[in-house]
Amino acid sequence: MTQRNRLPERGRVDRSRTLRFQFNGRTYTGHPGDTVASALLANGVRLVGRSFKYGRPRGVIAAGPEEPNAILQVGTDPATTTPNLRATQTELYDGLVCSSTNGWPSTERDLTSVVGKVGGRMMPPGFYYKTFMWPSSLWMTYEKGIRKAAGLGQSPSQPDPAEYDHMNHHVDVLVVGAGPAGLSAARTAARAGARVMIADEQPELGGHLLASRATISGTPAAKWVRRQTDALAREPEVTVLRRTTAVGYHDHNFVVLSERRTDHLGPDAGGVRERLHRVRAGQVVIATGAHERPLVFGNNDRPGVMTASAVGTYINRYGVVPGERLVLMTTNDHAYHTALDWHNAGREVVAVVDTRAEAGGDLPTEARACGIRVLTGHGVIEAAGGRSVTGARVAPLSADGESLAGTTHELPCDVIATSGGWSPVVHLTCHTGDKPVWSEEVLGFVPGETRQARVCAGGVNGTYALEAVIHEGVDAGKRAATAWGFEATEMRDLAVSVAEPSQDPSMKLFLVPHHKPVTRAPKQFVDFQTDVTAAAIEVAVREGYESIEHVKRYTVMGFGTDQGKLGNVNGVALTARARGKTIPETGTTVFRPAYTPVTFGALAGMERGGLLDPARFTPMHLWHVRQGAAFEDVGQWKRPWYYPRHGESMQQAVNRECLAVRQRVGMLDASTLGKIDIQGSDAREFLNRVYTNAWMKLQPGRCRYGLMLKEDGMVFDDGVTACVDDEHFIMTTTTGNAGPVLEWLERWHQTEWPELDVCFTSITDQWATVTVTGPESRNVVAKLCDDIDFSREAFPFMAWREGTVAGALARVFRISFTGELTYEINVPADYGMHLWEAVYAAGEPYGITPYGTETMHVLRAEKGFIIVGQDTDGSVTPEDLGMHWALKREKPFSFLGQRSLDRSDSRRRDREQFVGIRPLNGEAVLPEGAQAVENPSNPVPKRTIGHVTSSYYSAALGHSIALGLIERGHDRQRERLHFMTSDGRLEEAELCSTVFYDPDGARQNV
């Protein structure tokens, strides 16, 4: 195919190289510098997609992020195919393959359009709320069809191999947009000494100047842009980001920029595909410009209807004239540029249809002088043609533009360019909650009041004359820099002058009237991507959906991937008109981030796999790996779950480990337990307040079990705390709660008791812990240590000693979570592996057996020791657990949660209480979570009277055991209950003491 619409000269594409690409299965050519849209237009391709509701043929309308129709699926690889890319922003590369997203069986021969044509009338806004209700059983079937018809592109079906990352920046001034205003602002702020970042969504800086034929102080616009770009490159503190869109503006000048780094290079470019820049800026300069507003008229969605500025951009920037014969409809002088560009490109301008009664400005005059026919006081009321424009039906308008003042005639043409004025790109300013303000002078919404430190410059303010735009940019740069403490200098080279043509006022027109009423006229589209018409807005308002938000939600106007950039203002204006209100009274919908869509991968950055949530490993981890341990996720930690030997099942391994501890000796890596170092003259008092039991008399060298409650009296955490000296304690917490407990302590200290002299330091990672437990444990540890007397008298239960174990400084705690004689040896983490190996070697003659968390759970369950979070769930008091002994109610300051223990519900007699459960079938292990019922034959809903919290097979006892919370459990010893499991089983079990093994506690106290 030849590029029949490509001009021999003009534009910024590199004609020396030809790129081949495929669209909907056909091969075309383009050049470096093209977008897919410009290349398609160069090849004379009109039809780029089908509309989603009516299946109507659609073509390219715009040249930037506001494009609603040219939405493509790019790439065919199942992992890297990318849905919903805008052809107007997709840079061409050699070998690019893309296709339209809608249309069945193909975009060219689309059967859905038949449905659209025939059934379109049956699809007013919200039609799906009014039907598909009968019979209700068929809704899921109807829904399938609706879902199939909706949606745009296809999701990839394989994991995306691309890399994404994040980068954080602190800058003095962030400039968003590198058009004339942004460039001027950035240069001015940089010269003042500010650290400046300037970002623009396009591959080149310059904004609309890239498509402009203006001269700035005698210099062609493109050359002026290059000068500014070069000057910025020379500034040491300036960062220039191309292909980078400011997608979100958050509170406190936090702006998120999305940089697309490799897509323009093709699928095999490698490297980081997209980067999210998270910028905290002292000042933000918004120089985002404006989008041209299309005019709304009959069949204004026919391929070939475009915005005037887009046509100008394709001609001037890409050297592409998207047709042969142009009809331009405008409400303003500015759009005449496009007619002149078209004319200068050597193609026919059939007519300029100016909706104003008169057009006497310089540009209309120039157009007339070129022989272009100017029809004032007219409008294009309807586009002729099916899959492409073949003509423009033109009629004279009344002076106010509300009605027609004469008969229609048709001008043959293949492109209708329209301009209804410009809409400032205020989106970013709205992200922080600022409300845009309607300006009658601009005929658009301009940025409203803000609490952010930001300055707006240029088109976003409704300032369109180039000289004024540049001066506003300079001023914005100055204001931003000085507001942030820099001294602005004069920028002589930016004191430019631009010869502006004289302009007549624009006309306020949002809907070109038709001789039929809106409801009966050919479809007049307001929002193309969502197929919302002027009639739909009228119907919505007629039905009482009057708030602009209701109009939006009922018609789905603005819900497309363009977020209604083209249609929003027209939609607001038509809503206002239907309601008989003004535009300011009607207001606008809220623009939300993202300004243009952002890839999920870029949002996630490097948070994937192992970096989603950092995995934590103890110093002994590699040993466990080498032993073939199975691991369990506990909080962020990877803990050995059990150590299977050849061919062992999990149950066999756990049985073996349990028996080893009960009969000889076992060792456990307990390094993950939370450890908090607490120091200060009020440390003791603080502990007394946060723990339920008494801490005033705990002597140095001793330790004590403590229970923490939340304010509601429910158990929050438990652990052993050791007294180092009167002002120094070491607290241990459960593994999962190490962080929350530290936060809890800090919260009470910082917000409620700042007068207490105490401070907290997490030392979890600084110490490694090896638990040695079992009848032989004393023999094992004694072999490794000369300076601690391990005798029962010298080192009693619930004491701790400092000494040297295996050559390392160690704190040894004599506590027990297994019910056996136990020593927990803590050494600085660097010696963890050394200690572990030393203990293992010393224990080998005694048959020492490493065991994991599962065995730990079984052993403690045999003893009835709770695991917070498993046996408790945020609704369990110490008394429910039978731990009255841990409550010291007469403490002078009370303790956290004490008051709640006296509330009526906490005193209720029929609370669920912690009990032992012994299944009658000693081989059956109840599922943890199984529910207890009094009478299983009761009908549903059956009342549950409790549930199993922990359940195991006990090798030491030779039968299964369980723990649970059962209503009035403490009074129900020996009662039999039924337990129902989710797989439908029913097990009978007897309630018993929670202590299954060694009820007198003799074994830990030897």
Next chain:
Amino acid sequence: MANRYSGFGLFRHALRYHENWQRAWRNPTPKTHYDVIIIGGGGHGLATAYYLASQHGITNIAVLEKGYLGGGNTGRNTTIVRSNYLWDESGQLYEHAMKLWEGLSEELNYNVMFSQRGVLNLGHTLQDMRNIERRVQSNRLNGIDSHVVTPDEIKKIVPIINIDNLRYPIMGSSWQPRAGVARHDAVAWGYARAADALGVDLLQETAVTGMRIEGGTIRGVETNRGFIGADRVGCVVAGNSGVLAGMAGLRLPLESHPLQAFVSEPLKPVLDTVVMSNHVHGYVNQSDKGDLVIGAGIDGYNGYGQRGSMPVIEHTAAAICEMFPMFRRVRMNRQWGGIVDTCPDACPIISKTPVDGLYFNCGWGTGGFKATPGSGHVFASTIANDSPHPLAAPFALDRFYSGALIDEHGAAGVAH
């Protein structure tokens, strides 16, 4: 309803170019006095008004909405409907709602697109699985459809999910087949239209600025349109409940937080069920329009701004990409926030108050949408009888004095 919706009606209107549609609801001027005023024109408030009129014969009702109907959390949530809560009290309340959902489109003659496509609540740790087993079994005892499913079964339900190769492998899930999603706006509009048809005045852009209380009894409310008298006033204003309670001299155990959500660009159907993960922290479903609708946890700070902070969005996207690595290339189209009123026990407050004739329905936190019909139904009964509906009784304010909290943090699906 004079203006009944049907396929045939649609056809008739199409012949007349849709020029004769009636208003879905009137735009009335406020009367000076109503039997009941409902403050808050979201789904819960509109449902309350509807059930007061349809079930209790009270039709002299106004719903006062400071903005537009359904503009708060009703129009901002991720539309998930399920009833698989842990405790009997909440399980029964949400199941009551579920049963109403199942006939709602027909009852309201408004298609709320209730799509029972099933919800998975994934488990990633041994403790998750214990909790799932417990919750599922509790659900079944309460007559709620609920199952524990294995990773293989999950893979059958959602073939595109990543089971093994992730930081916290998926060990299983609970599965409620009757759960699903509904079209959130339609719920508000459907109730609004049905309530209006029964004579309820829907007063939009009517902001309450004060409450008139005499001798411990409510007399009416001050608004930007003047005083409006009422015998009873029900407040259903979610994140603004604390503000309204303050007008009545009450303090509620609520914190208002931003809760964010986002949607992708529309895609062709790719995900047919709802997938929720508490542990890696994200949930996702695909709307009928094709967007992936995604949510996560609240922002930690308190506030009334209907927007949140970026890190929550980033972590949520990361969680979704972890479970669905093929979505990494999909793009976020729009993010937004609502204000949720969170209670210490992650359960709502449906209650009388110390002021006679003043009632509150709030504290739904992150999970109110799914309860909409049930919430309105039991609240209407509570107001009409000046006595808690049996299903609402456990959710009265006195639980914060007695301590009878209903801790649903685990089942709320969202970390508070």
